[in-house]
Amino acid sequence: MxxxxxxxxxxxxxxxxxxxxxxxxxxxxxxxxxxxxxxxxxxxxxxxxxxxxxxxxxxxxxxxxxxxxxxxxxxxxxxxxxxxxxxxxxxxxxxxxxxxxxxxxxxxxxxxxxxxxxxxxxxxxxxxxxxxxxxxxxxxxxxxxxxxxxxxxxxxxxxxxxxxxxxxxxxxxxxxxxxxxxxxxxxxxxxxVAPSHPKVASNTDHGATRNGVLVSAGGGAVGAGLIDLAIAAHGHSEKYQDVPWDIVTGPHFPQDRFDALVNTMPPGITLHRFLPDFRARMAKAAVSVSQAGYNTLMDVLSTQTPAVMVPFAEGGESEQKERGEILANAGVISLLDLDGLTAQSLAKQIDRAKPPQQLNVAxxxxxxxxxxxxxxxxxxx
Structure with missing residues (x-):
């Protein structure tokens, strides 16, 4: 019972x-x-x-x-x-x-x-x-x-x-x-519904306390395109090329593709299937790059991490793009469309990412x- x-x-x-x-x-x-x-x-x-x-x-x-x-x-x-x-x-x-x-x-x-x-x-x-x-x-x-x-x-x-x-x-x-x-x-x-983060790097100390780029693709069943672009964007970043990049594919990312990527990672990038301390790492990251799912947005809001988001919009899924547009207009995130996105343009947005504006939401x-x-x-x- x-x-x-x-x-x-x-x-x-x-x-x-x-x-x-x-x-x-x-x-x-x-x-x-x-x-x-x-x-x-x-x-x-x-x-x-x-x-x-x-x-x-x-x-x-x-x-x-x-x-x-x-x-x-x-x-x-x-x-x-x-x-x-x-x-x-x-x-x-x-x-x-x-x-x-x-x-x-x-x-x-x-x-x-x-x-x-x-x-x-x-x-x-x-x-x-x-x-x-x-x-x-x-x-x-x-x-x-x-x-x-x-x-x-x-x-x-x-x-x-x-x-x-x-x-x-x-x-x-x-x-x-x-x-x-x-x-x-x-x-x-x-x-x-957001996680609690007792130790979050303050925005005023952003440059001193935050480090690295955290890239994630949710569960990994979709999001391979974003993973590929992020790996390529690493070499085009002027601001973050010399800091660690952690890329989290998700537990449902195809195993054969994961194995192939692991063997070709450029120096400075670590590929993970899953990170049990994902939220804690986001709280310390200089920039988060992800799709625009509900939970990742809540992680961004609760940790006040600068974020670049590329919403999942296949199969008639409108929810990520719609919420992302609202929060982008409020100055919380940078929102990009996967269609036409290049490694160079993604790197530029990562370099420009700023801490999110405060929102009056519970x-x-x-x-x-x-x-x-x-x-x-x-x-x-």
């Missing part, structure tokens, strides 16, 4: 897991026990910060265009696979007997998993278990209005709370979800989420 059962499904990157891990740890700090039901491909580098992890039959996106789902053997999933996984999820819910069910993204994403989530939420309602959605600040925009209405209707029918991990001082949920007013009684803004989203869940678990919300 656990106080909270958390459902999370990562398809390409690991950002969903990283954000949920911060929330899970905050819930455990509140004295709650946490069971995670994970449907993504298992990886030893992933830490869910949970008391227990139930691994469902795993799947991922077939490609960066999200054309379909494949299992661990790269076989497209079929109805029999879905039925087995639904049964496993329902069995996990029955065994866990949680006081609160926390579902990441759905119904505002992960629509392909409604085959198991609708039965799960039906079981929770029958057991009078509160159902809470954990969703980031921005959604990928849908071209089909019927799908957007479906999100609203599912939220209204099943959910007790929709916890939006953003801050209205920057923008509201209605920025990307046109029916936000229809569920406004469910929405709670938690602030952004970064304690994990703690506020944990407090809200704890109140629901105790029946005091």
């Amino acid at each position: 656990s106080d909270v059962m958390v459902y999370v499904q990562h398809l390409l990157g690991i950002g969903h897991v990283r954000r949920m891990a911060l929330i899970n740890q905050a819930m455990r700090d509140q004295g709650l026990t946490v069971t995670v039901a994970s449907g993504g491909i298992p990886d030893p580098s992933l830490d869910f910060a949970a008391d227990r992890v139930v691994q469902l039959p795993a799947c991922r996106s077939a490609d960066s265009n999200f054309s379909g789902l494949v299992d661990v053997n790269d076989t497209p999933v079929d109805d029999d696979w879905k039925e087995r996984r639904k049964d496993d999820l329902l069995a996990a819910f029955k065994e866990t007997a949680p006081k609160v069910l926390l579902i990441e993204m759905f119904p505002f994403g992960r629509r392909a998993f409604r085959f198991e989530l609708i039965p799960l939420m039906t079981a929770a309602k029958q057991a009078s278990v509160p159902i809470v959605c954990s969703v980031r600040d921005l959604l990928v925009r849908k071209t089909d209005p019927a799908k957007t209405k479906w999100m609203r209707d599912i939220a209204r029918e099943y959910f007790d709370r929709v916890l939006v991990h953003g801050d209205q001082n920057l923008f509201g949920f209605d920025h990307s979800f046109p029916y936000a007013d229809d569920i406004k009684d469910l929405i709670v803004y938690t602030g952004y 970064l304690n989203g994990a703690q506020k989420t944990a407090s809200l869940i704890a109140a629901l678990a105790k029946g005091t919300a």
Whole structure:
């Protein structure tokens, strides 16, 4: 048994897991026990910060265009696979007997998993278990209005709370979800889910206390183009060519490509598949170069690290570019488009990177989420 059962499904990157891990740890700090039901491909580098992890039959996106789902053997999933996984999820819910069910993204994403989530939420309602959605600040925009209405209707029918991990001082949920007013009684803004960094180099001491360039590509399933450009940009940098560059490919970066790159690294560059102290290194880096995912942006905001970002925009993914443009306009980051980007132009932006402007936004989203869940678990919300 656990106080909270958390459902999370990562398809390409690991950002969903990283954000949920911060929330899970905050819930455990509140004295709650946490069971995670994970449907993504298992990886030893992933830490869910949970008391227990139930691994469902795993799947991922077939490609960066999200054309379909494949299992661990790269076989497209079929109805029999879905039925087995639904049964496993329902069995996990029955065994866990949680006081609160926390579902990441759905119904505002992960629509392909409604085959198991609708039965799960039906079981929770029958057991009078509160159902809470954990969703980031921005959604990928849908071209089909019927799908957007479906999100609203599912939220209204099943959910007790929709916890939006953003801050209205920057923008509201209605920025990307046109029916936000229809569920406004469910929405709670938690602030952004950001890590805490007790020792961050101050901006006034920037030149003296920060050193090196940190390049990252999220989980590594996408982002190879940025990795290649960053390696090439090293030789064109006038300001940072003589300092260490750490390039983190991510755990899902193809192994054969990683091995080939390791053997051809120029002096001064170290290639890593994964860095357990990534956030601590960012707090000390002179410049961060990355895609524009939610978690990396939060790392930048919490560490006040100068940042150059190249958003992932394949498969209709609008979220990284849209949030990145808002923060670039606010003077927080330098934003570049991968199309037409050269090693020389990337190096120039790295050399010009400046500490981010201060924003009046809350970064304690994990703690506020944990407090809200704890109140629901105790029946005091």
